[in-house]
Amino acid sequence: MSEAEAIRTGKRVILAKPRGYCAGVDRAVQTVEEALKLYGAPIYVRKQIVHNRHVVRTLEGKGAIFVEENEEVPEGATVVFSAHGVAPEVHEQARSRSLKAIDATCPLVTKVHQEAKRFAAEDYDILLIGHEGHEEVIGTAGEAPEHIQLVDGPQDAERVTVRDPNKVVWLSQTTLSVDETLETVARLKKRLPMLQSPPSDDICYATSNRQHVVKQIASDCDVMIVVGSTNSSNSVRLVEVALDAGARAGHLVDFAREIDDAWLEGARTVGLTSGASVPEELVQEALAHLAARGFTDVEEVVTADERLTFSLPQELKRDMRAAAAHG
Ligand code: SF4
Numbered sequence: 119m120s121e122a123e124a125i126r127t128g129k130r131v132i133l134a135k136p137r138g139y140c141a142g143v144d145r146a147v148q149t150v151e152e153a154l155k156l157y158g159a160p161i162y163v164r165k166q167i168v169h170n171r172h173v174v175r176t177l178e179g180k181g182a183i184f185v186e187e188n189e190e191v192p193e194g195a196t197v198v199f200s201a202h203g204v205a206p207e208v209h210e211q212a213r214s215r216s217l218k219a220i221d222a223t224c225p226l227v228t229k230v231h232q233e234a235k236r237f238a239a240e241d242y243d244i245l246l247i248g249h250e251g252h253e254e255v256i257g258t259a260g261e262a263p264e265h266i267q268l269v270d271g272p273q274d275a276e277r278v279t280v281r282d283p284n285k286v287v288w289l290s291q292t293t294l295s296v297d298e299t300l301e302t303v304a305r306l307k308k309r310l311p312m313l314q315s316p317p318s319d320d321i322c323y324a325t326s327n328r329q330h331v332v333k334q335i336a337s338d339c340d341v342m343i344v345v346g347s348t349n350s351s352n353s354v355r356l357v358e359v360a361l362d363a364g365a366r367a368g369h370l371v372d373f374a375r376e377i378d379d380a381w382l383e384g385a386r387t388v389g390l391t392s393g394a395s396v397p398e399e400l401v402q403e404a405l406a407h408l409a410a411r412g413f414t415d416v417e418e419v420v421t422a423d424e425r426l427t428f429s430l431p432q433e434l435k436r437d438m439r440a441a442a443a444h445g
Contacts (some may be wrong), residue, residue: 132338133401133409134331134391136424137309140324142224143168145428147177147203149222152430153198154181156437157218162197163186163209164252166421167222168395169350171372186211196220202253203227205260226292226322227254229263233316237287238262243280245269245313247302249290252314252351255291271298275305285401287314292322293352293394295359296329323426324394325352329359331421332391337364339389344370345400346393353393365389373400374407388413 136170139147146167153161159181166174174184182198188211191197193322198217199208203223212219222429237244244266248255269275269288280286288306290299299321305311320324336342342360346353349368357368371377382388388408392401404415429435 125353128386128415129412130385130387130417131405131413131414132335132389133405133418134328134335134389135418135420136324136327136331136408136422137391138394138396138401138426139397140224140322140394141426141428142201142226142324145430146222146224147173149220149430149434150198151180152181152434153196153220154195156434156441160195162191162195163200164191164197164204164347165200165202167200169199169202169353170347170393170395170397172400173395173397176382182443188217191215191217192265193217198222200253203231203257203352205257207260207268208257215437219430222431223257224292225428229318230258230289230292230316230320233289233320234258234261234266234274237289239267240312241265241285243321245278245280245288246290247299248286248296248361249294249351254293254351255425258291259280259287259319263340269302269306272302272305275302275309278306278309280310283310284312286310286312287316289316291318291351292320293325293355294321295355296321296326297359297362303410324424325355327354327422328352328391328394331419332360332389334421335389335419336360336362339365339387340385341366342368342389342391343377343381343404344368344391344393344394345374345404346370347372347395350393350395353396356391356393358415360389370405374403377404377407379411382408382411382413391393 160183198220201224342365344356360368
C-alpha cells in the first residue's frame with residue numbers, strides 16, 4: 119500500500135514521546151560498555167543490567183557475562199551491579215570475594231534507598247509499595263529489613279500492621295503505575311490517617327512521563343503496542359495504563375516480528391511506545407513493520423521534553439581518568 123493510499127484509508131500510527139531509554143538505563147548500559155573498553159572482557163554483570171532482552175544479548179556479544187549472584191563471579195574479577203539496585207549485603211559479599219564492584223544503580227533508586235535508611239534510623243515503620251520479588255524491591259527492602267514491609271497493590275493495604283500508627287511512612291518502587299499507587303496510598307490512609315508520604319516522588323520521572331503520554335493517546339488507539347520485555351515493570355505497566363485509559367487492545371512485544379497481523383485486522387490507529395529500557399532502534403523496527411502493513415502515516419505526540427542525564431559511577435570514572443593520565 120502506498121503512503122497516499124494509507125493516509126486515504128486512515129491507517130495511522132500515533133507514536134508516543136517520551137518513550138524508550140531513560141537516564142538511568144542509558145547510564146547503566148554505558149557503564150558496562152565503558153567497563154568492557156577499560157578493563158577488557160569479560161565483565162561480569164549481576165542480574166540483567168536493565169530488563170531488556172535485546173540489550174542483554176548485545177552486551178553479551180561484546181563480552182559481558184550475566185550472572186545471578188556474586189558467587190558465580192571468579193574471585194578478584196570485575197562485577198557491575200544492575201540499574202535496579204542491590205541490598206547492602208550484596209556489596210559485602212563482593213568485598214569478601216575481593217571483587218571489583220561497579221555500582222550502576224540508577225541514582226533515582228539510590229534516592230529511595232537513602233529515604234529507607236533515613237526513616238529506619240528514625241525508627242519508622244516503612245510501607246514499601248512494590249511488586250514482590252522485583253529486584254529493586256529486594257534491594258530497597260535490604261536496606262532495613264526489620265523496618266520495611268511490602269505492600270503489593272491496593273488489596274495488600276488491608277493486611278498491613280504497624281507498631282505505631284503515628285510513625286509510619288510509605289515509599290515505593292520507581293516503576294509502578296502512578297494511578298494504582300495513588301489508590302494503594304488512599305486505602306492505606308483510610309486505615310492509617312497519619313501515614314506520611316515520601317519527601318519527593320519515588321515513582322521516577324521516566325515512568326510517569328511514559329504513562330502520561332500513553333494516557334493522552336490511548337482512547338484514539340484501536341491497539342497499543344508497547345515495545346519492552348515481560349520482566350520490565352515499567353513496560354508492563356504501560357500496557358495496563360493504555361487499556362485503563364481506553365485503548366481497545368494492548369500488547370507487549372520484545373521485537374517487531376512478534377507483532378501479530380491478527381492484532382492489526384480492522385485497526386485504523388495503532389499506538390506505539392516503548393519502556394524505559396528499550397533502545398530506539400527496536401521502535402524504528404516496529405514502525406517499519408507497521409509501515410509494511412499499510413500504517414505509513416505516523417504522528418508523534420509529545421507531552422514532555424526529557425533532558426536529564428546521569429554521570430557514570432564514580433569508581434568507573436576514577437579508573438577512566440587514571441587510564442587517560444597514563445596515556
Ligand atoms: S526507570 Fe526511572 S528509576 Fe528506573 S532506571 Fe530509569 S530513571 Fe532510573
